[in-house]
Amino acid sequence: MGYVAIKGGGIAIKGSLEALEALRAAEGEQGVPLSLSAIENQLRLLTSRIVSEGGLYHPRLAALAIKQMQGDTLEAAFALRACRSTKPRLLATPVQETSRMRVIRRISSAFKDIPGGQMLGPTYDYALRLMRIDLSDEAPEVFRTIAAKFMGETPAGNLPETFPKVVDALRNEGLLPQAPARAIEPFDITREPLIFPIPRSAILASMARAETGSLLALAYSNMRGYGDVHPTIAELRVGYLPVFLPHPITGEEIEAGEVLITECEVVAMYENSDNKSKPVFTLGYGACFGHNETKAISMAILDRALQKGMKEGPANPSEDPEFVVLHIDGVDSMGFANHYKMPHYVTFQSDMDRLRTTQAKAESKQGNEK
């Protein structure tokens, strides 16, 4: 069977792009184009998701991607990654310590009295999941006073910007293994192919830009019983991480800007020590760009599950690095799913030929048996 050579569709493709654009502006004369600032601020959690899944902390470009892709998170992350691939890599930063994070939220489900105290920050955890009908017809003049009113009602206190990490306190109490800083060259997943087994730094980097739902689904399988992490959140924090780079002339550490991140450490069950040292709890770690707690928690659970899988061999899908890392990337998986929409005329004709041949053989066999 030869190729089915076809051409055409160019006009239809052009028309489909115009149709997309027309639907984006379908409100017509009543419509107001979305400003990037409105997306970045009013849809800040969506923007967070895109900066994290796109692997590029650029909230404004993420807002543009959301607008351009009409809210499709997978396509928006794809656009952000495509954009980053056109830019030169100027440097890799020195290791940044997240203990320097300027916190806006920190909680622990392990202890109520964590050093520095718990601050709920902005969260839906305690919000009623009831529709706020008043938002459907929000007066602009009222909207513009909300933030100022909130800030104005409370004089800023003298709380610090940074707080000690809960896991450090647990380490000091001998409940966690000591973790001296290691000087390992991390794996760069944007430049090197993933050939298994891969180092943990490659797994962390893959999970940091993974699709939130995929990460959650695999972590959820572990939570429900296909695994045994049984996590307790030692600390979940959201805040702005200052990024320090050496001054090009003096070499002095200079703050180049800050990045909003979410970070989570989960304590898992303790391990019985083989070498007669004191048993201690184990930890899982998750972090991502933006404010995305579900993702950070899921990542922390999977990190702990994968540590076990790498050490003892995987007993469940969530403990298998290859299974997890190859199935959590949104752009990869979206691309594979959507490629099925592309013409498969040749392969399908081949399938049909085989079916017809098999049918003919079956009919012939039935005829012979009669």
Add this chain to the structure above:
Amino acid sequence: MTDSTSYPRRDWPRLFLSLPPQQIKEAVRTLTESCRVDDQALPQSGLALLQLRDGALAEPYYIGETPLSRAQVTIIDKNGKKGAGAAQILDDRASLARDIAILDAMLANRLNGHQIIEHLLEEGAHQLARNEASRRVILDRTRVDFALLDATAEDNEI
């Protein structure tokens, strides 16, 4: 007048970045009218790979990338005094990095006009203080006041 030593050099970019870029641009345009500015390298815009240390095993890893611009300049002011400066900022505007590198050079070497830049630092510090205060309000308003059930104060009830 604020002495430039009031703000360590490590904080200068942060203070400048808290101001509107247009204000920085205007200040630099005015300050360099009587100076000669030479780029030591072409101002660049690209990406930085952000390296963090994980909180479980203290291993470094890359969380993702951020925009980065950098510039390095030398300046000779109208009195013939020369100084070098540079900037690396998490922003994709190379022109802004160059502006901050110019301010860095003038301030670090106390070139002609550095007093104006000290005013900019002061303004930046005020703006930054406002930003920090708004974050602190979030922490203050949401700080959890734990109490035993029988000792729960009424004022902690909604």
